[in-house]
Amino acid sequence: MLDPQETAEAEPVSVIVVMPAYNAARTLAATFKDIPAGSVHQVILVDDGSKDDTLDIAHELEITAFRHERNFGYGANQKTCYAEALKTQHGIVVMLHPDYQYDPTLLPTVVDPILRHEADVVFGSRVLGADPVKQGMPWWKYLGNRALTVLENAVFGLHLSEFHTGYRAYSREALEGVNFQMDSDGFVFDQEIVAQFVHAGFRIAEVPVPTRYFPEASSANFWQSSAYGLAILGVLARYRLHRHGLMRDARLESLSNRYSSVDQDRDDDRSGA
Numbered sequence: 001m002l003d004p005q006e007t008a009e010a011e012p013v014s015v016i017v018v019m020p021a022y023n024a025a026r027t028l029a030a031t032f033k034d035i036p037a038g039s040v041h042q043v044i045l046v047d048d049g050s051k052d053d054t055l056d057i058a059h060e061l062e063i064t065a066f067r068h069e070r071n072f073g074y075g076a077n078q079k080t081c082y083a084e085a086l087k088t089q090h091g092i093v094v095m096l097h098p099d100y101q102y103d104p105t106l107l108p109t110v111v112d113p114i115l116r117h118e119a120d121v122v123f124g125s126r127v128l129g130a131d132p133v134k135q136g137m138p139w140w141k142y143l144g145n146r147a148l149t150v151l152e153n154a155v156f157g158l159h160l161s162e163f164h165t166g167y168r169a170y171s172r173e174a175l176e177g178v179n180f181q182m183d184s185d186g187f188v189f190d191q192e193i194v195a196q197f198v199h200a201g202f203r204i205a206e207v208p209v210p211t212r213y214f215p216e217a218s219s220a221n222f223w224q225s226s227a228y229g230l231a232i233l234g235v236l237a238r239y240r241l242h243r244h245g246l247m248r249d250a251r252l253e254s255l256s257n258r259y260s261s262v263d264q265d266r267d268d269d270r271s272g273a
Contacts, residue, residue: 013091014041015111018081019063019098020074021045025052027100032061034104035096039111044084045098048077054098075189082175094169101212102167111169113205120174120202123160124167124209136213144229152191155236156198160206163194167209174202182251187224188231192251195239199252 017040021028032043044064047054049071058065066080078095085093092111096104102124113119126132127149133142145164152163178196183189197204241247 013115014089015039015092015094015107016041016085016088016090017043017094017096017107018078018085019043019045019096020048020077020081021050021054021058021098022048022071022074022077023050023052023054024098025050025054025057028054028057028098029061031096031098031100031104032063034100035107036105039108040094041090042088044081046077046080046084048072048074073185074187075183075192076185078189079181079183079185082170082180086172086175091172092169093172093175095166097166102165102209103211106167106207106209109207110167110209113207114169114171118203119205120171121197121204122169123162123165123204123206125161125206126165126209126211127161128206128208130208130210132211135211137211141225144225148229148232151236152194152232155240156195158198158204160204162206163191165209166190171202174200177202179251179253184231186231187228188235191232191235195235196252199239199243 017035019028019031024031028045035043042064044066045054045058046066046068047058048068055065055067066084068077068080081095082093092114094107094111096102096107106124110122110124113122126135126137127145132145133139137145145162148164149160149162153159174197177200178193180189180193180196183192183196194204238247238249239252242249242252
């Protein structure tokens with residue numbers, strides 16, 4: 001039998017890109033065409049009730065597309081993205097926004113820690129190696145990002161530079177191991193799934209990814225960002241209460257820890273006797 005390293009070398013892990021789209025007609029083609037040739041094996045797009053020609057552009061680019069009947073929200077879009085990605089056989093799922101804010105050419109860098117078996121989840125950080133404000137991030141958004149990151153690191157016991165990036169890569173095992181379908185349909189989905197990964201013990205790494213800020217790129221306004229920040233505080237509170245056994249949160253119960261093989265349990269009992 002091959003060991004894991006030999007298996008990885010014999011059977012390269014394939015990559016699928018998922019694009020959660022909403023009114024992305026003006027930037028979709030540029031995003032798609034900048035994905036390095038040979039770096040991914042499939043691209044799918046989920047349109048969350050766009051009012052523009054996003055789906056027509058996806059069809060022209062021959063991207064496999066799915067459509068929500070109406071706008072359900074950013075979290076709902078990701079749920080469909082990951083559900084459809086897991087129906088394939090690909091081993092790594094990358095979320096790339098089709099608004100061209102994140103650099104598609106860095107995709108190989110984002111997946112590399114997973115390919116090298118150093119991480120299960122990778123965040124493309126806007127903070128590492130660059131000044132986000134100089135790149136165009138509003139100062140109030142930057143300050144909120146910093147404050148929330150300090151709190152999240154303290155609660156989760158991590159040392160990440162930021163948690164709020166939209167450029168992420170997941171191993172198949174990480175997505176299959178958490179209850180992401182139970183999470184919010186809104187923006188806070190991004191942090192709820194992080195709490196699930198942390199609670200389940202998946203390894204999180206990050207790599208620097210410079211970003212672009214321009215009118216066509218999607219961005220939450222001040223009030224949306226404020227609501228998002230308050231929702232994150234709720235996620236952190238629920239996480240702490242669950243960890244200390246004060247309030248059960250089914251969203252944090254890893255699927256992989258809910259059951260085990262009866263035969264394996266019996267073998268373990270015998271070997272321990």
